[in-house]
Amino acid sequence: MNAIAIVLHLLSAVIWVGGMFFAYMILRPAAASALQPPERLTTWVQTFKRFFPWVWISVVLLPVTGYWLVFDVFHGLSTAPKSVNIMQGLGIVMILLYLHVYFSPFRRLCKAVDQADWVAGGKQLAIIRKLVAINMSLGLIVIAIASAGRYVLLS
Numbered sequence: 001m002n003a004i005a006i007v008l009h010l011l012s013a014v015i016w017v018g019g020m021f022f023a024y025m026i027l028r029p030a031a032a033s034a035l036q037p038p039e040r041l042t043t044w045v046q047t048f049k050r051f052f053p054w055v056w057i058s059v060v061l062l063p064v065t066g067y068w069l070v071f072d073v074f075h076g077l078s079t080a081p082k083s084v085n086i087m088q089g090l091g092i093v094m095i096l097l098y099l100h101v102y103f104s105p106f107r108r109l110c111k112a113v114d115q116a117d118w119v120a121g122g123k124q125l126a127i128i129r130k131l132v133a134i135n136m137s138l139g140l141i142v143i144a145i146a147s148a149g150r151y152v153l154l155s
């Protein structure tokens with residue numbers, strides 16, 4: 001069970017954080033330089049509609065498998081390494097930020113694109129861009145702490 005849990009945990013982190021990295025670092029500048037607002041905003045809605053189902057799976061699997069390991073391997077948070085406690089705290093922040101993106105600016109972006117309101121859509125996309133930048137940075141930090149923690153933060 002623990003082997004399955006850590007594999008699902010890592011695959012979820014790779015898919016979520018890797019997807020944000022690709023969207024923010026690669027697709028965002030390419031779309032900004034090649035597409036006009038109507039095509040750009042429509043492309044982002046189509047991109048998010050395909051990416052977010054994978055993020056939903058990740059935001060469920062990360063805490064489920066993470067807490068499974070916390071309790072089965074480390075017998076609770078108080079006896080788990082510091083790196084796991086930090087991962088858990090930052091992981092919750094990341095999940096809350098994602099829920100906010102999904103239910104607030106993303107929904108408004110979809111509505112604006114449906115109504116061909118490119119100014120309103122652009123504002124929502126700018127909000128999503130900032131939140132994704134924060135979540136991508138947190139994700140990279142969490143991965144660094146999770147993997148280096150056992151060598152650096154000993155208890």
Ligand code: HEM
Nearest residue numbers: 013062063066067069070087088091092139142143146147
């Ligand atoms: C939401 C609450 C989370 C909990 C309770 C949690 C818990 C855990 C636990 C217990 C381990 C095993 C540690 C070990 O065996 O030494 C682990 C590993 C890991 N977690 Fe999390 N985690 C959470 C969220 C996240 C998130 C959001 C990410 C990435 C964005 C992440 C990335 C990783 C990675 C990369 C490892 C592998 C570390 C290694 O074995 O080298 N975790 N996590």
